[in-house]
Amino acid sequence: MVDRIAFDLVSPERLLLSEEAEMVTVPGTEGEFGVLLGHEPVISTLRPGVIDMRGGTQGDARFFVQGGFVEVNPLKITVLAEEAIPMEQVDAGVLDQRIRNAEEDIHLAKTEGARARAVEILDTLRLMRAAL
Numbered sequence: 799m800v801d802r803i804a805f806d807l808v809s810p811e812r813l814l815l816s817e818e819a820e821m822v823t824v825p826g827t828e829g830e831f832g833v834l835l836g837h838e839p840v841i842s843t844l845r846p847g848v849i850d851m852r853g854g855t856q857g858d859a860r861f862f863v864q865g866g867f868v869e870v871n872p873l874k875i876t877v878l879a880e881e882a883i884p885m886e887q888v889d890a891g892v893l894d895q896r897i898r899n900a901e902e903d904i905h906l907a908k909t910e911g912a913r914a915r916a917v918e919i920l921d922t923l924r925l926m927r928a929a930l
Contacts, residue, residue, distance in 0.1 A: 800820055800853065801820070801834070801835040801836075802818035802819055802820055802835060802853070802855070803818065803819060803820075803821075803822065803833060803834060803835040803837070803873065803874060803875055804816075804817075804818055804873060804874040804875070805817050805818065805819050805822050805851060805854075805874070805875050805876075805877075806874070806875075806876045806877070807849065807861060807877045807879060807882055808876065808877065808878050808879065809879050809880075809881060809882050810880070814861070814879075814882055815851075815859065815861075817851065817854045817855060817856060817859075818854065818855050819851045819852060819853050819854040819855075820834070820852055820853025820854075821833065821834050821851075821852045821853060822849065822850070822851050822852075822875050823849065823850040823852075824842075824844060824847075824849050824868050824875075824877065825844055825845050825846070825847025825848065825849070825863070826842040826843070826844060826845070826868065827842060827843045827844065827845050828842070830847070833870050833875045835872070835873070836872050837870050837871075837872060837875075838870075838872070839870060839871045839872070840868070840869075840870040841867065841868070841869050841870075842867070842868050843865070843866070843867055843868075844863055844865050844866045844867060844868055844877070844879070845865060846862075846863065846864050846865055846921075846922045846925050846926075847862070847863065847925060847929075848860055848861065848862055848863075848885065848929045849861045849862075849863055849877060849879075849882070859884065860884070860885040860886075860929075861879075861882045861883060861884055861885065862882070862883045862885060862888065862925075862926050862929060863877070863879040863880070863881065863882045863883075864879065864880040864881040864882075864922060865879070865880045866878050866879040866880045883926075885929065885930070888926060888930060890927070890930055893923060893926060893927050893930075894927070896923050897920065897923045897924065897927060900916055900919050900920040900923055901920060903916040903919070903920075904916040904917060904920065
């Protein structure tokens with residue numbers, strides 16, 4: 799029998815996934831890290847990136863997260879994501895158009911704050927595109 803860790807992925811709206819997995823890799827602020835059953839307790843913030851769940855009872859799954867928090871204990875990993883999108887739902891064509899729109903928003907920004915926000919959005923969209 800394969801040892802599995804309980805994994806919950808929660809967004810502000812709802813519980814997105816409650817599964818048992820062999821390993822979950824998350825994009826921590828200090829770098830990506832993998833979590834197996836028996837992992838030492840950790841609490842970390844997340845940066846935009848991909849959560850990769852391997853060996854789930856329903857198969858593998860990947861989610862792009864905008865950021866959030868992760869709490870790990872020896873038996874369970876819980877991700878509280880600002881936003882989480884299943885990678886199989888990401889449309890490359892739509893994403894490419896959103897990238898072009900964000901690039902235009904940077905050039906049209908009238909304030910430094912608006913420009914900084916547009917750059918942040920563009921960086922996140924490019925990360926998501928690279929994950930496809």
